[in-house]
Amino acid sequence: MDKNSLIKILSNVSAGKISVENAAIKLTHLNIEDIEYAHIDHNRSIRKGFPEVIFGEGKSAKQITGIMEKMALQEDNIIITRINKTKAQAIVSIFPDAVHHADARMIIWKKQKKPVIKGRGKIVVISAGTSDIPVAMEAYLTAQTMGNKVESVFDVGVAGIHRLFDHSKMIHDASVLIVVAGMEGALPSVVAGMVSRPVIAVPTSVGYGVSMGGLTALFAMLNSCSSNIAVVNIDNGFGAGYMASIINMV
Amino acid sequence: MDKNSLIKILSNVSAGKISVENAAIKLTHLNIEDIEYAHIDHNRSIRKGFPEVIFGEGKSAKQITGIMEKMALQEDNIIITRINKTKAQAIVSIFPDAVHHADARMIIWKKQKKPVIKGRGKIVVISAGTSDIPVAMEAYLTAQTMGNKVESVFDVGVAGIHRLFDHSKMIHDASVLIVVAGMEGALPSVVAGMVSRPVIAVPTSVGYGVSMGGLTALFAMLNSCSSNIAVVNIDNGFGAGYMASIINMV
């Protein structure tokens, strides 16, 4: 939204020419900046409570920093997902305050270093195997950046179910849980059976043969005999962290 | 859990032989009644906050009333899903207080007629087409029975998107949203783009040709470009109502 438009709307409000409500609608709808290869949705953080994430895959480092420059003027946080090492270095050299989390393939940039905790309770991220950690970390960092207390426990798959039970206190104290698993995708069912809180299940593409690139885990989670589960796309740690965060703020 | 076991545990607590915490664990884990064709999990309502639902498909009316008799002693509500007309009549003839909701293929039995509202905000159920109503009603009644204020708007699919916008106030006031759609499954994406609250998306098996029995809608919802969406199994209105309910009580 350019300055002139903003002033025009506000003058009209001040002059009683348009009501406060109509002005609000206009400000919610118009604030989109067109920079040739993207429509940046600046008022998304008003409308949705959090700015747009930048999906790093398939964008050049230059395109990403271009978008970041526009966003940094108005937003408190910027999250970039699915970013590889080479691009990450190029971005961090331009935005030295941005932190590259290689394990989660993310870059996070924050105006204020100390996040304000906005969530009611604690979000717990659980993963089944070592190979699921990148997706689990993506969920972890997303939820943390959005203003939640987050804890995690990794590599506690169902083949050794007692490893999970060793962490039962942390699990029972959670407000929302994110459970990440590939292969047979059984962990969310077991965890959800233990608690009364909502579980966001994240299938991963980890596995081989009939893991079907994560479809088996996805379908297993959707078929769970527990009812306190909802599922996001394969490998979508960001989505799980986002969803858990807004649930934690209901 | 039979009476003797209960007394034994409580006497031990009273005599200081076992701690309160250990007694709690025992009561949480032992209270399962084996009635030949089912393990009824009586303390589930303590552990999970709501009793087990009875999945009506594939059980005889006699089996269902058998389970209901045991449950009615201890629970405040009983939900039976996927129940056809014939079985429903047989059950209602034995439990005259139970109400058969033919449009949702459910039976609901409540000890108290007036439900206690426990949820923080309002749950809104939105469906895309007329044929999606049975699944939407299953979600509606589940959320209502579990103690939530629920509102609904049906037949507002994306082919006439302005029908949706006519209800935008109701949509923006929701604490949690359930969006039910078959065919191309696009409605949850559009709704989620309008609000900052969590959306539980329910794909239905409505459609023909490449609707693939609901897989197309399911995959479309999992691929949504909105982040405030999580998905349940095809036609799983109960699961969506359950999940929305516990989110509304975070």
Added chain:
Amino acid sequence: MDKNSLIKILSNVSAGKISVENAAIKLTHLNIEDIEYAHIDHNRSIRKGFPEVIFGEGKSAKQITGIMEKMALQEDNIIITRINKTKAQAIVSIFPDAVHHADARMIIWKKQKKPVIKGRGKIVVISAGTSDIPVAMEAYLTAQTMGNKVESVFDVGVAGIHRLFDHSKMIHDASVLIVVAGMEGALPSVVAGMVSRPVIAVPTSVGYGVSMGGLTALFAMLNSCSSNIAVVNIDNGFGAGYMASIINMV
């Protein structure tokens, strides 16, 4: 194998014209009776240790009793699987000694009422849900008829994992385990993680939506992070009982 052939072979053996080993090979290979719509493999019980099972689906009651008449002359047990009520009544009216197990959709006919126990240890059959019982009972009765001690526990799915742990002694005492589950198919992984013995996993077609007629459970079981699991076809309780039985006799 008709009588003349048998006498001819045995006379030759007696006369030293063919060696014992060659006679054995002939008897193993020739003994097939052609009754127009089937090749009955009479010496299969010698070669394989158990006679052919009659797959009831797609055969008329008349065809089945025709095959039974031939088999009853030579075999100690006859197992018929996937038999519906109508056909079962017709068959039992002709073979009054045959027992119809409606829950397992089987007919079992035994020459001797008291089975000889031939297996080393005990086989335990575990099922996840009430709807999995028919498949579990097919496995149970097959293993029992083949001469094994068999125990079972039903309706102990992973959504209430403590129900399983209540039976941990029976599980740890098993020589071989059969675990039957539909929907997300997670139970075999959890059971296999608890024991060191072989687990035969049986996916069932129980479920809806993305249960994909049992494919999801099948793929989940094949992807198990436990290594002491092998899997049979969807709903193949007979095959699991057969496989567990011959493992128990290694």
Added chain:
Amino acid sequence: MDKNSLIKILSNVSAGKISVENAAIKLTHLNIEDIEYAHIDHNRSIRKGFPEVIFGEGKSAKQITGIMEKMALQEDNIIITRINKTKAQAIVSIFPDAVHHADARMIIWKKQKKPVIKGRGKIVVISAGTSDIPVAMEAYLTAQTMGNKVESVFDVGVAGIHRLFDHSKMIHDASVLIVVAGMEGALPSVVAGMVSRPVIAVPTSVGYGVSMGGLTALFAMLNSCSSNIAVVNIDNGFGAGYMASIINMV
């Protein structure tokens, strides 16, 4: 078609030996040039109104320029699709008049720089996300080269539906619309619901997890609850541009 054949036919027409209509049929059917690795269909531009496109994938730069040399003698335009940078440079070095559009992975060669507008109305190309731009550009350039007025708006996906509505005038003025989307493929349904004109929907392979390489978007588009939609293959921007163009010339 070699010169001799052409002269022979025309002489016959002139001499009244064959009718004009028969000659037309012959000229329509014979004009195919065999250059070892391809049958070039020179009269296709008569029969179909536009020459054959050269699908660049899997052909060497040398093969492509070989075909171009033959085509350039007779055609006004040559379109090459799915061409990578290396091959494009080689081709442009030989045909300096040919323009490489890297964003659309195309080369376009035109005899006359200024295209004659032949279409009745305006074609509008809309794309859902930044990553869909290459396919959208392929459609755009194809329609333009074939003699249509074309406009475009990119990155207006359904997660922020108001971005689309900001362009509603352009959308309503279109004679034919091309809508390009990956992931959940919902945009064509929404656009088609807004207008009365034909919409050609193009699914793209953009997405991950259950985007299934574009199948999810494709199936969603085919299942659209709007009736003014028809669909082309995944990533087939050229086909959409071609189809929209001939619709615009009905």
Added chain:
Amino acid sequence: MDKNSLIKILSNVSAGKISVENAAIKLTHLNIEDIEYAHIDHNRSIRKGFPEVIFGEGKSAKQITGIMEKMALQEDNIIITRINKTKAQAIVSIFPDAVHHADARMIIWKKQKKPVIKGRGKIVVISAGTSDIPVAMEAYLTAQTMGNKVESVFDVGVAGIHRLFDHSKMIHDASVLIVVAGMEGALPSVVAGMVSRPVIAVPTSVGYGVSMGGLTALFAMLNSCSSNIAVVNIDNGFGAGYMASIINMV
């Protein structure tokens, strides 16, 4: 749209309180009648050029006549698709002017018996086999009812390609073509290769084995090496007729 709303808007226009353009927008967006089980979109015929079709499958005869009563007040034509005999008789007994086309599983009701021809040219419907006729007739009647000249030729599949060529004049004279085929779905490719006009391809579920319920024909059509093809959902004769009709009116 209820009368009061209409009057209010028009009075405001008359009084200059809202501009003509704004009134038009309001009338386009508000005119939706809620009759409990459906949102009837009355101004769709203004916005889209044709009223909503009633998809007969899954609606009772009573629901359908309920919707028809509302629509008949305002619309010139009503199309009901996928209607079986029993329901059709019930509907025709209430709307005696409605015509049941059993071969196309449709009911068509028209205010004026003689349709006004609005399309520019002629639409030709071609089908591959006898079993494809119901889908082809659905396309034929839809295009005819919407105001087009329509011709058809059935049972001219590619296994006897000369049957097609016998009709080449009709094919070349068409303005738009609808080609219906099941099994291998090859007919649209062949037809499209013969003409320069747009071809709407309709796959049908006719076939067995790997016809995959029409998926094979659908995928074959999407993969066509002809470019003047776009495709609709399996068995969607209505959609093809609708699309061809609006193309014919570009």
Added chain:
Amino acid sequence: MDKNSLIKILSNVSAGKISVENAAIKLTHLNIEDIEYAHIDHNRSIRKGFPEVIFGEGKSAKQITGIMEKMALQEDNIIITRINKTKAQAIVSIFPDAVHHADARMIIWKKQKKPVIKGRGKIVVISAGTSDIPVAMEAYLTAQTMGNKVESVFDVGVAGIHRLFDHSKMIHDASVLIVVAGMEGALPSVVAGMVSRPVIAVPTSVGYGVSMGGLTALFAMLNSCSSNIAVVNIDNGFGAGYMASIINMV
């Protein structure tokens, strides 16, 4: 088969110790040479009429020449399929008589340069597009090497069906036809409709989007409405050439 064994069998025949027929059986079954990484089946050329082909993919050049050395002692021809350039050069440097056909990804080695024609009639190989040529050439060379007259016509797909008809004499003269096509796989149906002779259809993986790696073409061919078609695996030019050859020798 080592020499000693051979001599022993033949001496026994000569001495009347074993009958000619028994000796034939022995020679047919024993002649397998074990060279660690392969069981070379030397008498396959007796039993099957042609030696084993060497599938080049996944074998090293060294392994291949190792097998060739053994085979060259006894066979008249050696065919190696799916061989890349690098390996081909290594092999030809050791077997200078072997010819590398780069377009077909094959190496062919023949003892006699001039092949003996053994087939009754002529085999014709037809391919739909330029990209299908490698598979078509594999079929061509296999049939030729096995002793058949072979002709070919390439790039005559159904989008320009008249290109096919220009070759109708060659097509009608064929004894057996091999038709190779990717994308929509329609060409075999059209060709089979023109002739009374057997057509071996070969789907290729050529295409994109819903060509599904050749599955669409495969399924289209299996669903052909012509009856004189049988199909081989995707890209299996060798199998088609082999099958056509033995049909031509019935």
Added chain:
Amino acid sequence: MDKNSLIKILSNVSAGKISVENAAIKLTHLNIEDIEYAHIDHNRSIRKGFPEVIFGEGKSAKQITGIMEKMALQEDNIIITRINKTKAQAIVSIFPDAVHHADARMIIWKKQKKPVIKGRGKIVVISAGTSDIPVAMEAYLTAQTMGNKVESVFDVGVAGIHRLFDHSKMIHDASVLIVVAGMEGALPSVVAGMVSRPVIAVPTSVGYGVSMGGLTALFAMLNSCSSNIAVVNIDNGFGAGYMASIINMV
């Protein structure tokens, strides 16, 4: 072809107005009778060597006898496939010479009772299980009706491979083999490994669970490590009999 057309063509030939060759082409292409619901292709038996088969599924008994009446005037044989009992009785009551083969779901009508043997050698039909017999019989009767010597052996699946070897003489004497199998579809590979002649493999939809309606058998056959195999559609016994017949007449 109506009489007038025929006379006109022949008079022209007689008068030297058109050559014999041109007349032949005309007679080959024009002879199609349009009886509203079908284009009967009378000269197919000239062009293809055998008249069109009537696919019984989805046609009424009345439609079938209508087509038969036309065909019986010109053809020597009529084959109707996939015909159920009720329709068969209706047809046989009108065509008393037609024979209903219930096991093959076929009706065969022959002008001459004694078939002329036209094939070179013998066709052998082999099936794996009892449930595959209907498909095997369809192949058997087709090949026999088309003028071939045919033999068969049923129920010789690979689980008891010696049953197959008992018939090895019949198998080795065959000119062409048809091998029918459901479930794992392994029999064609084993048979093809035993012989040098062409094997037409027919997958059936027999099986459950992951038999996938015959897809597993189909794919197994296409993946066969034997090269003398080509495959037809699932359950397509007619196609296999037709293909084997024309191979036997090469």
Added chain:
Amino acid sequence: MDKNSLIKILSNVSAGKISVENAAIKLTHLNIEDIEYAHIDHNRSIRKGFPEVIFGEGKSAKQITGIMEKMALQEDNIIITRINKTKAQAIVSIFPDAVHHADARMIIWKKQKKPVIKGRGKIVVISAGTSDIPVAMEAYLTAQTMGNKVESVFDVGVAGIHRLFDHSKMIHDASVLIVVAGMEGALPSVVAGMVSRPVIAVPTSVGYGVSMGGLTALFAMLNSCSSNIAVVNIDNGFGAGYMASIINMV
């Protein structure tokens, strides 16, 4: 399990404060070492009879040696699967006693060079083709390392079934059989039909076209008409070796 915990438990046992049984449970459940990227389950070898395997894919050489260092203190054997050459060299340079088996993509480390034979009988590993050897060797080495006598025969696929019969003595002497096959996956059915012992079938991803990455072989094996078969995941040689080993120790 750290030393302090162990001492504490044992002191309590000694003092009679906890029973032997309770101590056993504790020792079974607590012994998990957390090294940041993995939970090493040290008492797994007590609970399961064999230590955890290290799945090499997706772990760095450094991570693997880190885990090995911890395991080597307590275990007798370490198995690493799916390890490539580069990583293998790095690992062997640190653990010189570890042996890299390149053909099986494994590293095996043993404390004692001479394995104690613990299995009852002999395990036989059979593979269909040369390309299946890596998976077969993985099974072979796993079973051998776990303390079994193992024999093998490779490249004996069903296209030359007599190659298999040449090894029938070895096959009949086996206690448990592992059968490895790609492509059509028919070998396990044939082998299982020959013996009465359990067969563990391993599908491989070897093949092309409709081998579907091993799904075809997998489904064929699950559909086997033999009952003494159970199946593991595609390419899971380790799992087959493990399962065969524990069966051999029942």
